[in-house]
Amino acid sequence: SQKIEQNSEALNIQEGKTATLTCNYTNYSPAYLQWYRQDPGRGPVFLLLIRENEKEKRKERLKVTFDTTLKQSLFHITASQPADSATYLCARLNTGGFKTIFGAGTRLFVKA
Amino acid sequence: GAGVSQTPSNKVTEKGKYVELRCDPISGHTALYWYRQSLGQGPEFLIYFQGTGAADDSGLPNDRFFAVRPEGSVSTLKIQRTERGDSAVYLCASSLNQRETQYFGPGTRLLVL
Numbered sequence: 001s002q003k004i005e006q007n008s009e010a011l012n013i014q015e016g017k018t019a020t021l022t023c024n025y026t027n028y029s030p031a032y033l034q035w036y037r038q039d040p041g042r043g044p045v046f047l048l049l050i051r052e053n054e055k056e057k058r059k060e061r062l063k064v065t066f067d068t069t070l071k072q073s074l075f076h077i078t079a080s081q082p083a084d085s086a087t088y089l090c091a092r093l094n095t096g097g098f099k100t101i102f103g104a105g106t107r108l109f110v111k112a
Numbered sequence: 113g114a115g116v117s118q119t120p121s122n123k124v125t126e127k128g129k130y131v132e133l134r135c136d137p138i139s140g141h142t143a144l145y146w147y148r149q150s151l152g153q154g155p156e157f158l159i160y161f162q163g164t165g166a167a168d169d170s171g172l173p174n175d176r177f178f179a180v181r182p183e184g185s186v187s188t189l190k191i192q193r194t195e196r197g198d199s200a201v202y203l204c205a206s207s208l209n210q211r212e213t214q215y216f217g218p219g220t221r222l223l224v225l
Contacts, residue, residue: 004154032211043116043203043216044155089154098143098210099168102154 002027004090004103012109019077021106023090026071030092033066033073038087038105047088048075080110114138116217118204124223125194133189133220137206144187145214146179147203155203161187162210194224 003026036044050057050066057064063076087105117136137144147155157171164184181187201221205214
């Protein structure tokens with residue numbers, strides 16, 4: 001079955017440091033990997049999408065990588081701020097592009 | 113502009129009762145998705161609509177769950193004979209077309225006593 005695995009332990013980092021979150025997938029490579037942010041009591045908010053044939057994608061302080069050999073995506077937040085504290089979800093989409101399979105998410109705490 | 117809205121925001125019901133959860137997608141979005149999220153877990157896909165038709169309902173857990181989107185806009189998720197295990201947050205999302213960015217609503221928190 002197709003699974004998305006994220007580190008269930010919370011990540012605690014100091015403000016200004018780079019946060020790195022890991023997403024591993026099983027089975028064949030998805031066509032797309034997406035990263036979402038979710039705050040308590042709210043729905044997920046889309047951040048970035050990376051395609052299977054892309055190695056890296058950037059958006060402001062965010063960077064996502066896609067390694068099909070390791071079956072892994074890394075999500076980086078540089079110059080982290082307390083406002084970045086949230087749960088970050090990784091999701092895979094297959095070629096059909098509509099059935100999204102989410103990981104359980106990793107909670108990030110950025111301390112001032 | 114208006115985002116995806118869901119009503120009610122909270123619903124408490126008794127085991128065995130019938131509930132309806134409503135989703136108003138962003139205007140013009142043809143694709144609509146329902147997910148269920150339990151505490152500490154990511155959203156779990158339930159069903160996807162393209163227009164009025166359910167293109168994929170493979171995530172619906174059993175025949176107590178049913179969803180409709182009769183006019184290709186508002187959607188209703190219906191749960192019959194609710195069970196305590198149905199307690200979760202039910203999320204709705206819409207996108208302009210399939211493979212476009214999904215915009216999520218705030219969810220409906222369902223508690224079955």
